[in-house]
Amino acid sequence: MLLTDQDGQFDSDTLSVNIIDDVAEAQNDTDSLAAGGFGPATGNVITDAAAGDAGDSDTGADTRGADGAQVSSVTATTAGGAPTVVAGATVVQGEYGVLTLNPDGSYSYVRDAGTPGGVSDVFTYTLQDGDGDTDTATLTIAIGNTPPVISNLTPSANGGDVTVDEDDLADGSDSSKESLTQSGSFTISSPDGVAALTIGGVSFISNGVFTAGSFVTDLGNTLSVTAYDPVTGVVSYSYTLADNETHADAAGENSLFEDFAVLLTDQDGQFDSDTLSVNIIDDVPTDFCPDGAHVVLGVASPLPQPLVIERALNFAAGAGADGVGSVAFNLSLNVDSDNNGIMDAQAFTDADGLQLYMRNEELFLSYDGDTQHLVAKTLDGEVAFTAVIDADGDVSITMFSGSFISNTVITTVTDLSGVGGGDVPFKGLNLTIKDGGKTVPDPDDSNDVLVSSEIRPFNDADAGSVNSNANSLGVGQGNEVSNGEVIRYDLVTGLSINDQQNNESYSFDGYQETFAFRQKILIEGGSKDADFKLRIYKETGALSGTTSLVGSSLVAQQLALLIAEITLYDAQGNELSDADKQNHVALDPDDSNGLILFDIADGWTFEINSVDGLGQKQAFNAIEIEAIESTNGVVNADGTVTSFKLGEFSFGESTDINPVSFELPVIGTDGDGDSVTSSIDVTVYPDTKSIVGTSAIDTLTGDGGENYLFGLAGNDTLVGNGGDDILLGGLGSDSLDGGAGSDVFVWQAGEGVGGGVTDTVLNFAKGFNTGGDQLDLSDLLTCEDGGVGNLGNLLQYIDISTANMSGDAGLLDTVIKVSTTGDFNPLDPTGTAPAAGLVDQTIVLQDVNLMDAGSGYGSTEGSVILGMLGDGTLKIDTV
Numbered sequence: 001m002l003l004t005d006q007d008g009q010f011d012s013d014t015l016s017v018n019i020i021d022d023v024a025e026a027q028n029d030t031d032s033l034a035a036g037g038f039g040p041a042t043g044n045v046i047t048d049a050a051a052g053d054a055g056d057s058d059t060g061a062d063t064r065g066a067d068g069a070q071v072s073s074v075t076a077t078t079a080g081g082a083p084t085v086v087a088g089a090t091v092v093q094g095e096y097g098v099l100t101l102n103p104d105g106s107y108s109y110v111r112d113a114g115t116p117g118g119v120s121d122v123f124t125y126t127l128q129d130g131d132g133d134t135d136t137a138t139l140t141i142a143i144g145n146t147p148p149v150i151s152n153l154t155p156s157a158n159g160g161d162v163t164v165d166e167d168d169l170a171d172g173s174d175s176s177k178e179s180l181t182q183s184g185s186f187t188i189s190s191p192d193g194v195a196a197l198t199i200g201g202v203s204f205i206s207n208g209v210f211t212a213g214s215f216v217t218d219l220g221n222t223l224s225v226t227a228y229d230p231v232t233g234v235v236s237y238s239y240t241l242a243d244n245e246t247h248a249d250a251a252g253e254n255s256l257f258e259d260f261a262v263l264l265t266d267q268d269g270q271f272d273s274d275t276l277s278v279n280i281i282d283d284v285p286t287d288f289c290p291d292g293a294h295v296v297l298g299v300a301s302p303l304p305q306p307l308v309i310e311r312a313l314n315f316a317a318g319a320g321a322d323g324v325g326s327v328a329f330n331l332s333l334n335v336d337s338d339n340n341g342i343m344d345a346q347a348f349t350d351a352d353g354l355q356l357y358m359r360n361e362e363l364f365l366s367y368d369g370d371t372q373h374l375v376a377k378t379l380d381g382e383v384a385f386t387a388v389i390d391a392d393g394d395v396s397i398t399m400f401s402g403s404f405i406s407n408t409v410i411t412t413v414t415d416l417s418g419v420g421g422g423d424v425p426f427k428g429l430n431l432t433i434k435d436g437g438k439t440v441p442d443p444d445d446s447n448d449v450l451v452s453s454e455i456r457p458f459n460d461a462d463a464g465s466v467n468s469n470a471n472s473l474g475v476g477q478g479n480e481v482s483n484g485e486v487i488r489y490d491l492v493t494g495l496s497i498n499d500q501q502n503n504e505s506y507s508f509d510g511y512q513e514t515f516a517f518r519q520k521i522l523i524e525g526g527s528k529d530a531d532f533k534l535r536i537y538k539e540t541g542a543l544s545g546t547t548s549l550v551g552s553s554l555v556a557q558q559l560a561l562l563i564a565e566i567t568l569y570d571a572q573g574n575e576l577s578d579a580d581k582q583n584h585v586a587l588d589p590d591d592s593n594g595l596i597l598f599d600i601a602d603g604w605t606f607e608i609n610s611v612d613g614l615g616q617k618q619a620f621n622a623i624e625i626e627a628i629e630s631t632n633g634v635v636n637a638d639g640t641v642t643s644f645k646l647g648e649f650s651f652g653e654s655t656d657i658n659p660v661s662f663e664l665p666v667i668g669t670d671g672d673g674d675s676v677t678s679s680i681d682v683t684v685y686p687d688t689k690s691i692v693g694t695s696a697i698d699t700l701t702g703d704g705g706e707n708y709l710f711g712l713a714g715n716d717t718l719v720g721n722g723g724d725d726i727l728l729g730g731l732g733s734d735s736l737d738g739g740a741g742s743d744v745f746v747w748q749a750g751e752g753v754g755g756g757v758t759d760t761v762l763n764f765a766k767g768f769n770t771g772g773d774q775l776d777l778s779d780l781l782t783c784e785d786g787g788v789g790n791l792g793n794l795l796q797y798i799d800i801s802t803a804n805m806s807g808d809a810g811l812l813d814t815v816i817k818v819s820t821t822g823d824f825n826p827l828d829p830t831g832t833a834p835a836a837g838l839v840d841q842t843i844v845l846q847d848v849n850l851m852d853a854g855s856g857y858g859s860t861e862g863s864v865i866l867g868m869l870g871d872g873t874l875k876i877d878t879v
Contacts, residue, residue, distance in 0.1 A: 001013055023133035026125070026126075029045045029137065029139045031139065031142070032143070035117050035144030035191050036117070036191025040108040045107060046069070046070075046071065046104065048062075064129065069128060069129040070127070070128065071103050072086060074092050074126070075125075086125070089101075089102055096116070096119055097110055097143075098110050099123050099139070101123075101139075113193065114208050115143070115192070116266065116267040117144055118268055119268065123140075124136055125138075147271075148194070148270060149188070150262055151186065156255075156259065156279070160277035160278055161277050164181075164240075165281040165283070166241070166280065166283035168180055169283070171244075172244075182239055185237065186237075186274075187232070189233050191266075192266040192270070193267035194265075195265045195266055197228075200215065200217070200260035204225045204235075221239065221258065223239050226238060247280075247282040247672045247674075253281060253284045253674070254281075256279075257278065260278075283321040286320065288317070288678050289877070291312050291680075291749035292682065292778070293309045294710070295307065295683070296687050296708070299412060299686045303687070307398070308397070308398050309397040309682075310395070311397070312394050313393050313666060313668070315393050319670050319671075320670055322672045323670060325670050329372070330667035331345075331367065331374070332346050346366070347365075351661040352407075357407070358405055359382075359403055360446065364377065364378070373387070386398050393668075397664075404684065405662070406657065409653045410650055410653065410657060412648065412650040412688075416647075419432065423467045423476065425464075426497075426506055427466045427497070428495050430448050431495060446512065447493075448495035448508065450490040450549070451466050451487065451488070451490075452466065452487075452549050453486060454485075454488070455484055456485075467479045472522050472645035474487070480643045481643070481645065484626075484627065485627050486625065487625045488624045490549055492510065496508070508542060508544075509542050510540070511621040513621055515620075515652070516607065517608045517649065517655060518650045518651070518655030520604075521604050521644050521646070521647065522644060528644070529598075529599055529640045529641075530642060531599070531630035532600075533595070534597055534625060535561065535591070535594045536610060536623055537622035538557050539621055549622075557622075563582075565611060567606070568580075568584055568605070569604065569606075570603070571602065571603030574722060574723060585633070589635075596633045598632065598633055599630075608620075657686040657689070659684065660683070660684050663682070664680040681778075686708075689708055690709075693709075693710060693730070695714060697715050698712075698717070700716065701721060702719065703723075704722040705722070705723040707720060707726075709725065710728050711727075711729040711734050716730065716732060717737075718736050721739045722740045724741045724743060725739070725743045726744045727744070728747075728748065729747070731751060732757065735759075738764070742771050743773045745764075745775050747759075747776065747841060748780065749782075752820075752840045753841075755836060758805075759843050761845050762846050764845045766855065767872065768872030768875075769871050774872055775874050775875065776875040777875065780841065781876060781877065784822065786865075786876060789866065791862050791865060791866055792878070793822060796819065796822035796825075796826050797822045798818060798865060799828075806844065806846050813845055813849070814848050814849055815842065816842070817841075817843075818842070818843065819839065819840055850864050
């Protein structure tokens, strides 16, 4: 710069202008990706424009300066410090993702798959202006963190994830098998990437790579992991049960859980754990049904030798996958039989809960050494039978005494010869028994009978005498009871007879009590009948004497006897109706407490069941039978001579010996202690009414009374004739005709098994509950179910159709085919015959069409079965 004045002088100097360069200034930038997110994260490192990316969180733009500026290079952490020139859209690989950066500062960041969370990817960029000035800053991408999660697994406390059931094993108890392989799935979530997944310690995802596989579990089963969907995170698996497992002892159908630890690890080392739980259901034994038994036992005397009965218990088939542990008797010991303070027995009762007796002594059940051995005996130690369960689960019952087992105290006197000789003032009965063919004193003195006689008028020189043989007794010569002669029974205890001639005497300890008395009347020869007065007494006290007890002071204890207390039976054992009874029983006009029985024929039986004024049972212990001549209940000659003998008689709580059914309780236990109870059903029949065949072909015919016919083996013919009979054809194809009366046809376990056996029932009348007949299949069918109004599973056991098999060609027969184990298809329509190989027994009701409209049952198999159950025509275990 030059300054000149007016006179030309000047001065010079320099004006210096300092132009300061405008440089670029870069600011650090931050951006972020949410946990589990992969981007892109976008923005601009120069302008700090977020471009809609909420993760851009830095403040302040870069300064470009007057020279202008742009991004010239970028350096990633992984680059080891070597910058990458930014020219256009430049891609740089960061540690956890890829950055695309443009010179104008705009960027986009995408996270790499499988990278961890909770980390930051840092990039250093250079901002360069127009004249080459530079500045550096960082772009930090913060990656959010979320730990991995396992879901959709159910703990064992809530039932587990999949369930398999032992009853579906080949030897399991379920007849409709479900699969032993059950599938399931669970879900994994790992926003930061899956590094590893192990199940039960076995790896199925490693370094993010899934590999399907399986392994044998600690319990010997198989767990297979079959698939993994990385999009949904679903892991699929299956579990296969190989065999039964050991569950808690005796815990029933309980669960055993096999648990597998599940471990999920993400890329940044975080993990989650859970448990995959498999529920293994215990197989428990199903109901089992032992074979029943029907046995004939002696009444008057024991059978000549022990009777052995062998039956299958049938537990093994229903023991289930755990197998058979044991089968044993199952008593409830609540009786101290030895008075030693130890409960070692239980009362032996029949199927209705009534106490059982042998020779009027109470019977008890107890173990005989262990629970596989059982004994039934009296408190005195007299054994009725023993039973043993063997290693195969079968039972053997040995009836040692062969004496009848009764559900009532009853004394039957069939040997009337007694102690006291013939033509004596009195005689003792029931004082001896047969033992090994010999007559020995009866050790039981609780049921003795003193018999005495008298001839009217009483208290004169002609006192009468008792005369008897083995089969009958009467008064004096001829062994009969005639007009004016009296026979008296005193039911006593501890009777002793001195039968020394001309020095006879008796003594007894006291009187029994009885509620019923039954006497058979015998008449020999024509033009005779039995007319007699009947009186009963209640006596007490001990007594000894030398004369008859008939009459005199004992009359003061006479009890009132009413017509309603008398039951009459004809010679065939058929009970007379009330209307017919009026023609044979009348009140005694000379004795307000006595009765007159008249026009009683040979073989007839009268029975007394004494009751008091309130209709309750009334005990008595002396009976007088006084022969008279009577016309229609009035003492008067009727033109027919009264002359009769007294045959066998019985007394006790009741007087008739009938079949008795009882159960022997058993328990089956499987291999891990689960148990189920059942019972062996036994029915015993008195030999006095039983007719037993052989293993050959037999024809058995009843006597017109109540009979029990046993065909045993062979193709037998059984004819009951009159009376209410029970017919058991046994093995073979039998012809069964009950005849008149309400008859029961019984089929036992083992009959017909294998097929080809047909039993034909003749003269069958439905409606057992109203006097008809009954088909008893309760022993033949195994574990059937159903009842009145409930068909249950009976269509699996019974097939009903009609055909003309025999008899009248114009009439259809009802054909009942039986599968003893329930193998029929219940869905087969009516009229579809079951496969021949499934039929164990065929029963033909000749000339009886139960499917006819007139039967009232309906026309389908189901309706007929329900009808038969409803009216008692069909008997099964549950009815």
